[in-house]
Each structure stands twice: as structure tokens, then as C-alpha cells.
């Protein structure tokens with residue numbers, strides 16, 4: 001009898017910590033600076049990356065102690081996903097929370113940790129370091145591909 005994989009069988013709050021963590025596809029999109037329109041609440045992603053993002057692997061270089069380095073870096077929980085309205089539409093946490101299946105390029109589905117990069121769904125090679133950008137110029141770096 002076929003066994004259902006956990007990301008189809010369980011809701012976020014039913015997953016173990018390991019299962020929950022493994023949902024991250026490693027796209028790196030959430031590590032980009034964003035701008036929010038005060039009037040409309042619309043969120044705009046820029047291609048300016050947090051200083052701790054590795055631009056090739058899209059991994060955080062200080063993951064375990066990231067909130068020590070960047071206090072407002074998000075630590076998602078099953079409860080906070082719903083309130084984290086700015087997550088990209090492709091984010092696995094958002095998809096599962098909204099009952100949408102993961103994409104074929106998600107590493108859990110493909111079995112290949114690099115499939116997110118091969119499919120062009122990560123920020124690999126597309127971003128600039130935050131130290132190279134004047135914070136007042138962020139608007140010039142808004143992108144549509146997130």
C-alpha cells in the first residue's frame with residue numbers, strides 16, 4: 001500500500017521540527033530586502049540580499065545563530081506562517097499552509113537538493129550584497145521575478 005509523504009499527509013502544526021525545517025526549499029527569496037507600501041500594504045522584493053546569504057548556495061551562513069546577528073530575521077513556526085504575509089508565493093511554508101501542492105522542483109519532491117537552483121527558482125547568481133547598496137536607493141533594486 002502506498003504511503004503518503006509527510007508534506008501531503010500532515011498540516012504544518014502536525015509536523016516534527018525536522019519535517020518542518022525540511023520544507024524550506026532553499027530558494028533564499030525570504031533573505032532579500034523588501035519594501036512595503038505604507039498605504040496599500042503591498043510588498044516589493046528587491047535583489048538586495050542580507051549580508052549573511054551565500055549568493056551561490058542560497059544558504060544562510062549563520063543559520064543557527066541568525067537572530068543574534070539579524071534580530072528581525074524571521075524564525076518561522078507553524079503558527080507564524082499565516083501572519084508572515086510577505087513570504088513569496090513559491091515558499092513551501094505558504095503553499096502547504098494554503099493547501100497547495102509543492103512544485104516538482106522542490107527538493108523534497110525531486111529528491112535533488114539542487115533542483116530549486118536548476119529550475120531557476122532560487123536567487124542564486126541574481127542578487128547583490130547589501131553593503132554595496134545605499135539603503136536610500138533600495139527602490140531602484142525592486143525586482144519582479146520573486
Ligand code: SF4
Nearest residue numbers: 024025027028030091
Ligand atoms: S522563501 Fe520559504 S522556502 Fe524559500 S528560503 Fe525562505 S523559508 Fe525557505
Ligand code: SF4
Nearest residue numbers: 031050052053060073
Ligand atoms: S540572517 Fe540568514 S536567514 Fe536571516 S535574512 Fe540573513 S541570510 Fe537570511
